[in-house]
Every structure is written in C-alpha cells, then in structure tokens.
Amino acid sequence: MGYVVDRWHLSRPPAGAPECGEHKGKVASAAHGKGKRWQSRYDGPDGKERTALWRTLAEAQNEITKQEGSKLTGSWIDPDRGKTKVETVVFNIWLPATATIERTKREYRGVMKRYLIPEWGSREIRSIRPSEAGAWQNLLTTKYELSGTTPNRTARLVRSVFTLAVLDRMIPISPFAGVKAPTLVEPQIDPPDVEIARRIVGEAHHDRWAVMTELDALTGLRSGEIRGLCVDKLNLLHRTLDVHRQLVYEAGKGQYFDGLKTGAGRRTIPLNQRAVDLLAQYIAKYPPPTAGEFAGLVFTMPGGKPIGESTLDSAFKAMCRKAGVKPYRWHDLRHHYASVLIAGGENPKVVSKRLGHKDVAFTMRIYAHLFAEAEEQTRSVLDAAWAAPGDTQTKPAEFSRSTGRIPESRPRKGALTQVNA
Template sequence: MGKRANGEGTISKRTRDGKVVGWRGSVTVGHDAQGRQVRRWVSGKTQAEVQEGLRRLQSELHQGLVTPSEKLTVSAYLDQWLQNKERDQLKPNTLRSYRDSVRLHLKPLLGKKRLEKLRPLDVEQMLTQLHQAGKSPAVLAYSLRVLKMALRQAVQWQLVARNVAEAVRPPRRSKPKFHVWEASEVVHFLQVTEAHRLHAAFYLALMTGMRRGEILGLQWTDIDWERKRLQVCHNLVEVRAEGQPGKVHRGKPTVSSKRTTLQTPKTDASQRVVALSDGTLQKLREHQRRQEAERCLIGLDRTEQGFVFANELGQATEPRTLYGWYRQLVKQAGVRRIRFHDLRHTAASLMIHKGLPPKTVADRLGHTDVAFTLRVYAHLYDGQRQEAAMDLADLLPSGNGSPN
C-alpha cells in the first residue's frame, strides 16, 4: 500500500496473536489547546470498509460537519458555556438560574456523555427522567430551553454539527394561574392600609401595575410632578450569589446567598413612562410629608439614598420586608390572600374592565409585545367580546329616529 497524501488519513491493521482481525484508520480534524493533533478513528473488518469510512469522514470534515470535540463531555462543555455567559452582562438572577439548571438537571443526566455523540433521544430520556422524579412541566421546559441555548453556542463554536435539542419539543404546559381582587376588595384593602407607612406603595402597585422591584427602586428624581408621571428606570431585586465559604445551613454547605441590588428594569419595554392620576400624586405627596417627618424624628442617624419607599433609616426597603408587611395587612383586611405580584394582575384587570385598549395596558405594564398582554389576559377580554356582539336590531332606527 503506497503512502497516503496529507489529509487522507492513515490505515493500519489490527492484529491479535499475529493474525489480522481488522483494520482501522484515522484522520486529523484539528488541534487541541496544547497544539497536539486531534484525530478521529474509523474501525472495520476489512480494509475497504475502513477506506469508505475515512472517505465519509473526510467529506464531513470538508463540509464543516466534523469538529475536534471527541473527548469533550457535555459536563465540561457546559462549564465552558457558563464561563462565556458570565461575560454577556446578564442579570445576576438570570445567570444564577442557568447555573442551577446545569447543576441540578443537565449535568446529572447528560454530563458524562460525549458532546459530539449527544442525540435527540438522549435529551428525550433526560426529560422523561425529570418527569419521573416529580419535576414540574415548567422545570422540564426550562431545562430544555437552557440546553438548547448551550448547544446553539456549541454549533457556533463549531464543536458540533447541529443542535440536537432543537429536535425535541418542550412538554405541554398549562397556562399559569393567577388570582385578582374585585374592585371592592381593592377599596377595602387600601382603606385598611391607609395608616401604614408604606400605604402609598400598595396604592401605586394597584393603580399602575408596577412590579415590586420597580416600586422599591423608585427614586424621588424619577417623579415628574408637573407632567403627572414617573419614569421606571430602576429595579430593586434580591440576587442569589454564590454561597459563602464555610457557611453551613442544616448541616450542609450553602450553595447560594442573597443580597439586594439596584438594577435596570427587566426589559427595554420595562423602562417606561407611567402616567399618574391626581389621586396617586396626592398619595405620593402624603408619603413624602410622612418621610420628611421621619427624617426630622430620626435626625443625623438617617442615611438618605433618594428612595421613595425607603426604610426608617433612609435606605432601600428589602423586598422580603415589603412582602412580610403585605401578608400581615392582607390578613388584617380579611381579603383573599393573593401574591404581591397578583396586585399587578389586579391592576391589569381594573384597566381592562375600565375599557383601556390592549396597547395602552401593555405600555403601562411594560410588556414588550401587546400580543403577550392579550394571551395573558385573554379571559378578561371575554366580557368585552360579548359586549361587542351586535344584532341587526342594534343598527335599525328606534322610535325617536336614532339607532338602538
């Protein structure tokens, strides 16, 4: 057998006890980080079978379908992907959710597999195992979503030829359920909370639909008193950071810790202008006077940071603190117990029943797409659809000469 040209690969015999038991061939597909050649191997019982396998391998190599990732496991790749995501300036909680999904679901079930040998069936089996472990459809869907993102990057880096997770459909999920207060419950709750120092925060949530973090991140400089509006440009959130070394909770090392930070709003659409009614402006003025009284009472010990809904020391109010007060006040008012985030849905419900167009509701809530607003609150628009139903009699003149 003559010498093979560069790029054609090499073929050799496989022997056992001096007898030829098969053939194998290899071709260089790239180099690793140390500059060493990375080769792919083809085995067969005959020399012709190996030659055919090498021809297929070389064809795929020329088409960019073969990459030097033979020894890279899914686990090792996901670590590299997460390191890359850290440079993308993601929200800390978003990055943390990616890490959690990788650590809790993707690595345990797929981590040992070779990246290049991952198949759609492997992904399907992962979802089945998560389902059998009692995980919710939301967890399954999110795990698949994270895997798709990671493998999409692997394709761009030319580590794999295709994103095998794209061939897997996410599990069917039921629409998220939320509860809203009736108008009478809103009135009663606001009446009961009127004496509370953060009454205006609850009022603002129910009249504007602002998120909890947007309310707590609001600063006095964000309010335009003359134009009767405010600018949503801050979001106060609890961020899950890495666990503190040496800290133990319930006998186990902590994997995360919490801290509060001021960020930009959730999306570009969340950075919005919200029109304020005269009643809402009055509530904010009353709150401002109450805050001035607190400042005079506490004196020099108070550190002003410009927050509208600051704590007694002038610093940002912790989200969990506001939620704790909210739960106490709900119990005191005797209204139905709903999540604080459901105050946002309640505000949307009130806007819709008032007859505001979907686009106006979407803008006020900070939704990126009005179609999302229509999907989320479709059931609330059912009543308006019924009111829009007409009959011929509605178009005919009545006795006084005007349409019915």
C-alpha cells in the same frame, strides 16, 4: 484544500533508506503497521487544521471531500468540539453568552446544577440522543416533581444550551429538535377588583403600606421595582415614572440596586392624577434619605432602611386578612393593573409595554381570558349603540336553518334600507 497522508511511509525518505518489505517502492516510517494507515488533513473555517485516521485511502479521501463540501455550504461541524462535556458547554460557553444580568445568570447556574448536570454533566454533548432528551424532560415532573410553569421554563433553558451548540458548530442538530417541550401551564389569573383593592388599602396600619398598595394598583410595578423607586425617576410635572432598576436581596450581600432582567423591563409609565397626588403627599410627609447608598429612596423603613420583599409581603397579607378577602399576593396588584387596562380597551401591545413584558405573546398567554371578557364588553357596547329607539334589550340575529341566511324582515322605522343604483 485538504489532503491525505500515508502514516506508514515516509513522504521524503532519506537517500539510501531501505525499502519497505511489505509495500514496494515505499520507505517505512516509525508508525508502520501501527493503527490506521491513512490520515486526512484539512483546515476548518477557523483556520485550524483538523485530522482524522482511516483504514483505507478511499475513506480518507471521502472525508476530505465531505469536509470541503460542508465548508462551502455552511454546514460544517467541528468534530473536536462535539466531544466537549455538557457541563463545560453550560458553564464555559452557554452561560457567559447569555444576555442577562449577573443575578439572573446565578439563578440559571442553580437550575443547571439541580436538573441537568446530575443527568448529563459528564456526557459529550454530541452523545445526547432525542430519546434521552424526551426522557429527561419527563424527569422534571416525575423525579424532580416540578409543577406549574417550572417544567417548561427549565426545559427552555436546557434546550437553549443545545441550540447554541448547533449555532457554534458543535453538533449538527439539537437532540430536542422534534421533541415537544413540556406543556406550559399558566395559572388562572383572578386579580382583585377596584372595590377589593380599596378595601385592602383601607386596612393599612401605616401610610407606607397604604400608599405603596394603591400606587402599585395604579402602576403595576413589580415588588423590587416599587421598593427600589427613587425620586430621581419621578417626573410629577409630566406625570411619568421611569422604571430602570430594582431593589434585590442576595445572601451575604444584603439589599442593593440592580438592573432589570430584560431591556423590555426598562419603561416609562404614565401616572394618573391620583398617583401623582399620592406620591407628592407621601414625599412631603416622609422625605426620602438624602445621603448614603439608598439616597432618594421613596419608600423606606424607619431610619431610611430599604424595605425587604418579605416585609412587604407580610404587611400586605395582614391587610388582606383585616379586609376579609382571600390572601392575595403582592404580584396580584400587578395583575389588577393589567386587568383594568384590558377592561378599559387598551390593546395587548400597550398592556405588554406598560408591564415591561418581553413580547406581546407572553402578555396574551397570561391574560387571554381577560381579553376574552373585553371582547364580550365590545359586543355589548355595539349592541347598545345600534339598539333601535324604545328597545329594552337587543337580540342577536337569528339564522335560517334552511338557507343559512339571516331571515328577511320588514325594516323598522328609521332603519337603513338598501338603495338600488
């Protein structure tokens, strides 16, 4: 339980000590008349003692009552930690607590250094106001000229810093609470269809690029995932491919194997027979290296060296030019894979799992228009299935404007009729 201390007077004065001339019956301390007189003291939930100075005894007692009550209700806020600088919170508290791989943490560090620290780095985290939070988000597009999905992604990272500060009892509420995040502008996905994908594959000047392109269209792997594909992750007998790591590049370190960003990225992809045949024939013709850092790597450059992302992109763009199609990105093959699954009737949860997305909502946000097209396909299938014999096309039911009901009509021969019980 907390208590209040009178700083200006000794609680246990020595015998014979002179009485305070200002306060009868008290013995003055060395702090008499200096600063605020009353000090509230209480233990926080972590067992550490907190203190605060007040002008009057009533103010100090009210502070004790407030803090003890907040501990009981679970709403207690550490007054000292709220003084922590934003930069310290970001790099010493938030970043180490982020559940992701080290490479991604380095990316996050760069984002914070570019867009947050120059604005608020030296500020106490408790000092940021909602109006400032909204103004900072506007700077992402005005001052820093970010566009597309980047403003939303950047804002979400910064907002998560303040969310953690709330959970850590540093501030009572995030300044972003009630402030709408930047609109997430997802680019319209227009992947190549099967015919175009085949044309692109046909323009490859080496088996390596042809097989990688077709395999990616059949599996939806990310660039780092297909470049980092090793034979130990293939089970051609059961026709599956395990995605557990990727090939990445880092300045000063070169290319190396690294884990996936999220647990959802770890997945097993079913292979169709075409993909199995492609892999079997390619591995037989171009055996993977058997020793060294990249032993078992399926797709390599001459000498067993790994393929760089820019090298793969360059080869793919050259294939697109020769095929006479628009300059697709390698990632568009991943969108192609998703579009084929959707058109084939796969539900969003399965598509999300195959792509290694963190949640179905993310998948729906990217491919919403493709799912809409799939819905129309469902309608066409139902129309065709329920068409009467001899119909050349089906017509939608016409509603009566006066009654709002489907007009009654004589049943066609062979149609179902209602039977009264």
